[in-house]
Amino acid sequence: MGQILQFGINGLMSGAIYALIAVGIVSVFKATKVVNFAHGYLIMFGAYFYFTFAVLLPGMSWAPAWYVSWEPAWLVEMKEGLPMFSPLGAVLDWLTNLPRVIIGLIGALAANAVVGLIIERVLMRPLMGQSVFAMIMVTVGLISVMSGGAQLIWTADANYVPSLAPNTPIRFTLFDTQIFLFGTDLVNAVIAVLLFGAIVAMVQFTKGGVAIRATAEDQSTAYSMGISVPRVFARAWVLASLTGAIAGAILATRNGVSPSLGLFGFSVLAIVLMGGLDSYVGVFIAALVVGVLEAMTQWKFGGDWAGIVPYVAVLLVILVRPHGLFGQKEVERI
Amino acid sequence: MINGNLKASYADDERVLDNSYKKAFVYGMMVVLAGFAAFANDYLILVACQMGIMLIAVVGLNVVIGYTGLMSLGHAAFIAVGAYGVTILHNLGAGTVPDAVMPFIAVPVAVAISALIGIVVGLPSLRVKGLYLAVATLAANFIVIFVIEQDLFAPWTGGMTGIETPAPNLAGWVLDDKREMFVLIAVFAFATILTVQNLFRTRVGRAFIAIRDRDYSAEILGISLLRFKLTSFAISAAFCGLAGALLAYFYASILPEQFELALSLQLVAALIVGGMGRTMGPVFGVIVIVMVPEVIKVVFGAVSGGDPSVAQLRAPLQEMAFGFLIIFFLMFEPLGIVHITDRILRALNRWPFARG
Numbered sequence: 001m002g003q004i005l006q007f008g009i010n011g012l013m014s015g016a017i018y019a020l021i022a023v024g025i026v027s028v029f030k031a032t033k034v035v036n037f038a039h040g041y042l043i044m045f046g047a048y049f050y051f052t053f054a055v056l057l058p059g060m061s062w063a064p065a066w067y068v069s070w071e072p073a074w075l076v077e078m079k080e081g082l083p084m085f086s087p088l089g090a091v092l093d094w095l096t097n098l099p100r101v102i103i104g105l106i107g108a109l110a111a112n113a114v115v116g117l118i119i120e121r122v123l124m125r126p127l128m129g130q131s132v133f134a135m136i137m138v139t140v141g142l143i144s145v146m147s148g149g150a151q152l153i154w155t156a157d158a159n160y161v162p163s164l165a166p167n168t169p170i171r172f173t174l175f176d177t178q179i180f181l182f183g184t185d186l187v188n189a190v191i192a193v194l195l196f197g198a199i200v201a202m203v204q205f206t207k208g209g210v211a212i213r214a215t216a217e218d219q220s221t222a223y224s225m226g227i228s229v230p231r232v233f234a235r236a237w238v239l240a241s242l243t244g245a246i247a248g249a250i251l252a253t254r255n256g257v258s259p260s261l262g263l264f265g266f267s268v269l270a271i272v273l274m275g276g277l278d279s280y281v282g283v284f285i286a287a288l289v290v291g292v293l294e295a296m297t298q299w300k301f302g303g304d305w306a307g308i309v310p311y312v313a314v315l316l317v318i319l320v321r322p323h324g325l326f327g328q329k330e331v332e333r334i
Numbered sequence: 335m336i337n338g339n340l341k342a343s344y345a346d347d348e349r350v351l352d353n354s355y356k357k358a359f360v361y362g363m364m365v366v367l368a369g370f371a372a373f374a375n376d377y378l379i380l381v382a383c384q385m386g387i388m389l390i391a392v393v394g395l396n397v398v399i400g401y402t403g404l405m406s407l408g409h410a411a412f413i414a415v416g417a418y419g420v421t422i423l424h425n426l427g428a429g430t431v432p433d434a435v436m437p438f439i440a441v442p443v444a445v446a447i448s449a450l451i452g453i454v455v456g457l458p459s460l461r462v463k464g465l466y467l468a469v470a471t472l473a474a475n476f477i478v479i480f481v482i483e484q485d486l487f488a489p490w491t492g493g494m495t496g497i498e499t500p501a502p503n504l505a506g507w508v509l510d511d512k513r514e515m516f517v518l519i520a521v522f523a524f525a526t527i528l529t530v531q532n533l534f535r536t537r538v539g540r541a542f543i544a545i546r547d548r549d550y551s552a553e554i555l556g557i558s559l560l561r562f563k564l565t566s567f568a569i570s571a572a573f574c575g576l577a578g579a580l581l582a583y584f585y586a587s588i589l590p591e592q593f594e595l596a597l598s599l600q601l602v603a604a605l606i607v608g609g610m611g612r613t614m615g616p617v618f619g620v621i622v623i624v625m626v627p628e629v630i631k632v633v634f635g636a637v638s639g640g641d642p643s644v645a646q647l648r649a650p651l652q653e654m655a656f657g658f659l660i661i662f663f664l665m666f667e668p669l670g671i672v673h674i675t676d677r678i679l680r681a682l683n684r685w686p687f688a689r690g
Contacts (some may be wrong), residue, residue, distance in 0.1 A: 160586045266476070
């Protein structure tokens with residue numbers, strides 16, 4: 001019983017991050033009808049940008065001291081005499097890294113938004129109005145370009161990047177079982193869920209969101225009603241890159257930075273299809289379910305089996321419900 | 335459009351090589367390949383062997399993507415099944431079956447297994463189309479590689495570290511030389527192209543094309559989608575299995591990571607670059623896809639002069655080249671190289687009266 005709860009909570013937390021990645025794929029699909037096969041590589045770029053701004057730049061000789069590690073007098077004073085591995089010590093360690101984390105996140109967001117805009121402007125915009133198949137295949141080609149490009153720009157792999165939140169261990173008892181969590185994982189999951197909720201609310205209630213939904217419904221009608229469809233496309237891609245940057249930073253702190261981060265995109269693509277391409281709710285539920293299933297598989301069969309859980313799950317779901325758990329059935333005109 | 339190509343009977347019209355130009359081209363290519371096998375140097379033979387193996391796989395992929403209109407991003411899995419199938423059968427049969435007849439059993443069985451797995455992977459194609467199918471096949475690719483890498487099957491597959499593959503012994507003729515392998519690969523590649531070309535003169539082939547053009551109309555015409563979509567997957571998986579079998583014979587050992595997504599993307603890239611749904615498409619596509627890394631290698635060798643810090647940029651650049659090829663052709667020449675050669679041939683044919 002105790003183990004189930006522990007792994008279930010771990011699963012929910014990684015599921016929340018899957019949901020954050022998935023929201024990028026769903027947003028681009030809703031606006032442009034293009035399924036972005038390269039979203040995982042956009043995330044990988046986010047992770048590398050975070051790594052650049054949080055680790056590489058502070059490592060330069062010209063970096064100011066507060067950027068490398070922020071140590072005001074009161075912080076040093078508080079650190080004195082603390083025992084090893086104390087929760088307060090973890091918080092203080094995080095505080096010294098805080099400038100790096102903040103600049104890293106801002107840098108990753110800005111740089112990734114530029115990457116997203118370039119992709120939209122250079123590759124997607126010229127193909128507008130042509131078959132969606134061509135645009136999807138362009139994103140397939142982007143997989144190779146981005147994965148090769150990242151290896152070209154950032155030659156070395158990195159293992160350590162500063163975490164987004166203090167890494168305090170949290171212990172509490174739930175139904176008579178001891179649960180053990182890391183503070184940073186919890187904060188990551190909360191960030192992911194909040195962002196997911198914010199984006200869904202934005203699409204539902206703001207003017208830009210209504211434009212996205214109108215474009216999703218019917219592009220030419222939306223165009224004739226005065227909605228600038230190219231701008232909606234650009235906005236959707238930027239949204240995907242921004243969530244991708246955050247997700248990339250989170251994944252970088254969990255798994256280290258390497259080109260294999262791009263593979264997350266494929267498992268999340270499987271999750272998205274499982275939930276239904278155009279349904280935020282369905283995708284959220286599917287992400288949590290896959291997260292929990294993965295954690296359970298990891299517990300029962302070992303870590304490497306967890307990797308194929310999303311793929312097996314999506315095959316089973318597609319066979320039974322071709323448009324995903326909550327997806328709308330496409331109505332085709334003959 | 336070829337002038338003066340009058341057909342007097344249906345039999346003439348339905349020939350695979352239905353005009354003298356095609357005949358001349360095909361027979362000419364046979365002579366060229368025979369000469370190539372005899373006189374080309376070892377490096378050219380090596381590259382040509384890679385092309386031949388990939389060509390068989392891309393022709394198979396063309397059946398599913400180009401002619402039946404079903405998207406697949408997982409065909410590397412079938413190559414893996416073929417390659418591992420042959421190797422495992424050789425290892426199982428060692429001792430009981432004489433080496434000289436082993437390939438005649440192992441290759442057909444491996445191809446049959448690939449076709450069977452193709453049918454299983456093709457099952458989602460009945461429910462879903464386009465993109466969903468692309469993801470389903472992608473998922474299948476990941477699962478197949480995962481199964482091969484499992485410790486559970488490592489005694490047969492070699493697990494993560496790969497496995498040594500046998501050299502084929504065709505009734506006493508041991509093909510332990512690359513040049514001898516080239517003869518085998520070239521014969522199979524040639525036969526594959528002609529077989530597929532022939533397939534599209536038959537009822538089955540026409541059914542595939544009907545499904546590609548409009549699946550609902552095809553169904554109304556009485557074409558069973560269930561039967562023909564699965565047949566299409568089985569045929570294309572079988573050709574990929576054959577390519578895998580030859581790949582296992584060609585290389586000294588195989589690794590699971592050879593058959594990952596990157597290979598599937600290469601196959602799709604070759605098809606897009608060459609031209610989908612055309613006989614010569616895979617040929618042109620494979621030539622480009624195999625030559626580009628070689629050219630990059632040569633250029634890098636000249637530029638870096640053995641400097642390791644520059645040389646390590648080569649692999650990422652080769653990877654990027656595939657992506658750029660896909661994107662470039664989709665944006666500027668979506669019908670592939672075949673479309674370019676079509677225009678050139680048409681211009682030549684009409685010369686000097688009309689151009690373009």
